[in-house]
Amino acid sequence: MQNILDQVYEQAVQYTRFGKVADYIPALSLCDGSQLGLAMATKDGQIFSVGQAEQRFTVQSISKVLSLAYVLTVSGEDEVFARVGKEPTGDPFNSIIRLETSARRKPFNPFINAGAIVVSGLMPGATPNERIERFCHFLADLVGQDNIVIDATVYQSEKATAARNRAIAWFLKELQLIDGEVEDTLDVYFRQCAVLFSAVDLAKFGLMLALDGWDPCQKRQILIPRQARIIKSLMTTCGMYDGSGEFAVEVGIPAKSGVGGGIMATVRDRMGLGVYGPALDERGNSTAGLEALRRLSNALDLRVL
Amino acid sequence: MQNILDQVYEQAVQYTRFGKVADYIPALSLCDGSQLGLAMATKDGQIFSVGQAEQRFTVQSISKVLSLAYVLTVSGEDEVFARVGKEPTGDPFNSIIRLETSARRKPFNPFINAGAIVVSGLMPGATPNERIERFCHFLADLVGQDNIVIDATVYQSEKATAARNRAIAWFLKELQLIDGEVEDTLDVYFRQCAVLFSAVDLAKFGLMLALDGWDPCQKRQILIPRQARIIKSLMTTCGMYDGSGEFAVEVGIPAKSGVGGGIMATVRDRMGLGVYGPALDERGNSTAGLEALRRLSNALDLRVL
Amino acid sequence: MQNILDQVYEQAVQYTRFGKVADYIPALSLCDGSQLGLAMATKDGQIFSVGQAEQRFTVQSISKVLSLAYVLTVSGEDEVFARVGKEPTGDPFNSIIRLETSARRKPFNPFINAGAIVVSGLMPGATPNERIERFCHFLADLVGQDNIVIDATVYQSEKATAARNRAIAWFLKELQLIDGEVEDTLDVYFRQCAVLFSAVDLAKFGLMLALDGWDPCQKRQILIPRQARIIKSLMTTCGMYDGSGEFAVEVGIPAKSGVGGGIMATVRDRMGLGVYGPALDERGNSTAGLEALRRLSNALDLRVL
Amino acid sequence: MQNILDQVYEQAVQYTRFGKVADYIPALSLCDGSQLGLAMATKDGQIFSVGQAEQRFTVQSISKVLSLAYVLTVSGEDEVFARVGKEPTGDPFNSIIRLETSARRKPFNPFINAGAIVVSGLMPGATPNERIERFCHFLADLVGQDNIVIDATVYQSEKATAARNRAIAWFLKELQLIDGEVEDTLDVYFRQCAVLFSAVDLAKFGLMLALDGWDPCQKRQILIPRQARIIKSLMTTCGMYDGSGEFAVEVGIPAKSGVGGGIMATVRDRMGLGVYGPALDERGNSTAGLEALRRLSNALDLRVL
Secondary structure: OHHHHHHHHHHHHHHHHHOEOOOOOHHHHOOOOOOOEEEEEEOOOOEEEEEOOOOOEEOHHHHHHHHHHHHHHHHHHHHHHOOOOOOOOOOOOOOOHHHHHOOOOOOOOOOOHHHHHHHHOOOOOOOHHHHHHHHHHHHHHHHOOOOOOEOHHHHHHHHHOOHHHHHHHHHHHHOOOOOOOHHHHHHHHHHHHOEEEOHHHHHHHHHHHHOOOEEOOOOEEOOOHHHHHHHHHHHHHHOOHHHHHHHHHHOOOOEEEOOOOEEEEEEOOOEEEEEEOOOEOOOOOEHHHHHHHHHHHHHHOOOOO | OHHHHHHHHHHHHHHHHHOEOOOOOHHHHOOOOOOOEEEEEEOOOOEEEEEOOOOOEEOHHHHHHHHHHHHHHHHHHHHHHOOOOOOOOOOOOOOOHHHHHOOOOOOOOOOOHHHHHHHHOOOOOOOHHHHHHHHHHHHHHHHOOOOOOEOHHHHHHHHHOOHHHHHHHHHHHHOOOOOOOHHHHHHHHHHHHOEEEOHHHHHHHHHHHHOOOEEOOOOEEOOOHHHHHHHHHHHHHHOOHHHHHHHHHHOOOOEEEOOOOEEEEEEOOOEEEEEEOOOEOOOOOEHHHHHHHHHHHHHHOOOOO | OHHHHHHHHHHHHHHHHHOEOOOOOHHHHOOOOOOOEEEEEEOOOOEEEEEOOOOOEEOHHHHHHHHHHHHHHHHHHHHHHOOOOOOOOOOOOOOOHHHHHOOOOOOOOOOOHHHHHHHHOOOOOOOHHHHHHHHHHHHHHHHOOOOOOEOHHHHHHHHHOOHHHHHHHHHHHHOOOOOOOHHHHHHHHHHHHOEEEOHHHHHHHHHHHHOOOEEOOOOEEOOOHHHHHHHHHHHHHHOOHHHHHHHHHHOOOOEEEOOOOEEEEEEOOOEEEEEEOOOEOOOOOEHHHHHHHHHHHHHHOOOOO | OHHHHHHHHHHHHHHHHHOEOOOOOHHHHOOOOOOOEEEEEEOOOOEEEEEOOOOOEEOHHHHHHHHHHHHHHHHHHHHHHOOOOOOOOOOOOOOOHHHHHOOOOOOOOOOOHHHHHHHHOOOOOOOHHHHHHHHHHHHHHHHOOOOOOEOHHHHHHHHHOOHHHHHHHHHHHHOOOOOOOHHHHHHHHHHHHOEEEOHHHHHHHHHHHHOOOEEOOOOEEOOOHHHHHHHHHHHHHHOOHHHHHHHHHHOOOOEEEOOOOEEEEEEOOOEEEEEEOOOEOOOOOEHHHHHHHHHHHHHHOOOOO
């Protein structure tokens, strides 16, 4: 297995040169675009990795999966999906329009910004600090870290330049989909995006989803299987931005990417996968990461579709 | 003339019972819906009035005309209309959608909330306080009051319940149509909506527009004629919310209404008209005010279309 | 008056060089872009004209006014406006989207294609031939011609290249806003667009509207005043395509243009105006025609706003 | 296996009473809503079935999968996806709006009506007759029938009441996404929807997809694996109308339903499944069919997500 991973790395790392690191905030533009890290956490408890698999980076949109999983554990399916849908949408991730024209009057799913902000609004706790602390505690248990670090520079940058997300959040307030203070909810959201994870951490989280909510390290059921399936279904239909359809064809497994360069993927009953490759294609997905997952899917017959 | 005004009042005041005072904020719901005030300022400098024509009330959306006139005097047409269009729209006044889908990426016109907030953002001054003070000074000169009063309760109420306007303003920030602080711009906007005017004040303002920008009291040209025409054109096409088309047919003169119960109208080269009638129809226009203007238009052949 | 018209012509004809004749169908591209014709029909029955004022051309979108006037005479306001709105829209003239998203489920007004097709569907008659014949009879009486000619080449060209209008018409059928055969309704619509009128004809029609429906030639009331006002209101808010707002500022009278180069305008209680100038600006309005109307409005103080 | 299928049938057939047969055309409303047929075609060539599994019914929207598979074999991926996207959409299946507002100017995917009509327009042949004959020949080979029957009554009914589909098709013509005659393309589309298949036929087709394009009966590769994956990806993201997200959670395999009561599903490397159950839920999916697939997925651990 390590052998396969090494071979895939050798070939996929060539693709870093076809992408560019995100530059919409200064902190992200400092990443080294030539890096690639791959990690695999298998059902039997083994971790394989290659390249910069221990390098930490901000999870960005992958946090939408992390927060959804967390909020499902504390609020349950009904409360969450009373405020956000489960259906894919062809709109861009940061669209506001559908909130106004859709008969449903709620975001289409938790993986567009509007839906993710609603989910962040459901995190329990008296203050933003308390909410994010509890969330980080949940994450730390899952990936076996002592504590989760949030990149303060990235968090502050995002917070300072988030006019569109503020517009979305206030519209959600108008629709009564956020209960507390709008700025508090946004604060939690910006912080969760700046959570630092490594490819290995992502692989561990992916394994928990692959096992329908069972965490083999803590030896406990984190999510009920139906919750894990909801998450994986959403990852399949809307995990890779505008490239979700193409990814399903090319790789064929549930995955979620972030503009920090991460991709988390999950293969039912077999493994979780984590990728770090900050050079992105024009859709915001890691170029080398896509290539690595494509090759792994072929080499290990991971495809489920 | 006074005779005609009296007769029109007698008949129109019956229509107060077909409307309801605005109740989306508590301060407005306390108005006496049975009231009606009519005022007319004629070219020769006379003021005629009947009913509660001296009663002050918050101008609300009529402030969109006042602020546009003011900003045109300080910034000029080019600067204003670089950020907001001049074309009517079939959308509701508080719609956000068109900002996202329209190729123009600016609000359709200054009489929908998005456009009015952009205009408020152009008021000069270092602080919200200074901006609103200068604006009120402009208004005071025009209507011959010593000072303009802002209803603090209404202002605070609006400010506290304005999620949708905040969403709009942040979206405008994202589109770089607001330069300063979003919350400062909103603060100016909420205050201008709470400016207290009487029907007589509205009539005076309308007369200035009727005279293509000439103020017969101050004996000076406030707006250049083209600016006055722009304002009157916009009043014709989008002054009466969703009822603009119907109003053009029934009354046929430029007018602008507000949910405080006011209507300001203007008849080229003849007169300005002011109405106060807080009982509103379902579109937000004063029921008795509409009837009064319809009767006045017929009695005095005011129709221009 | 003739003098003023001559002077205006001399200056406006220079503007033909700033436009281009329509070329979306071959028949229109053969027009001579350097031509300009102006006609004025005054309340006292006089006709003034200059340039190619007798030259016939296809009325195109001006037919939307002609057909609306006609259908109002045979069906009345209620029947017409049960199927089409009276409100302006910021959408392009050939948009289909609002039929799907608007809660009203009917076209915004009769001057966008969707609305005009609905109006054509209300023309009485057993066959398309009979419907268009009756309509032409109505027009002939109004402009004092023996018969109305339809440009067969233009009609056939439009009919052959009208995929978008067919899409609109079938959507109207789905919404049950067209009763008869879709293709029959479209046939009537394409023919009415190819009606040949001169600037003088347009001026006569405009005069009838200016006189609130009274035709001084036939000495009879064609439209009831309220119907004439509806038409003039719609001309004011949506008569000049995307340039309606600008036209209201610059000229300030109700008008309707067509891509054949025509503009019909109307000044309450004073006159009707007709223009022929096939060189168009990018919005589809005659460049020289706009300039001529702007100058006439200033010279004769026609502005009503 | 037969045993499991029988048990599932016994329980799922109870759910027929929670649905209603389609009634938008008379021919469909005559179906017996209490029927249920289940069929399974396994990798080793066996067919299992229970209930009305041999009963033929119109495939309706399932034809969108059949035609896409066929056109991919004759035109290839590039030609097809130059005219239609691969991404899911949150819009209703019969929406027209996105063609106008989307920057892509092509239907989001081949499983909404607009996309399916584009695909039908790519079937080779000089006439509609020839096109549908070749398509039926392709289907007959696949399911091992001598010939494919088209339900003439259903076809004629659909053809007579298809205003919205005609609107969509003309809009596609405008966008140059249909090359031939619009009515010819629609004729092919209406006929393909009226193809008669049984649950067994669907299961055989589903098996071919499960085997990545290999047909074990004809012993030949029908689709290249990538084409089969595209189809299965699309089935996963948009196969079950507005219920696609929910189906992915509950059942977790690629599937496509039709309002004739059919569902075709496919389990990678294992089997194809066919369902007939004309009693539908409010989304247009067979109530008993959904229940049967849910139980089969659990009993046989079919879930891939």
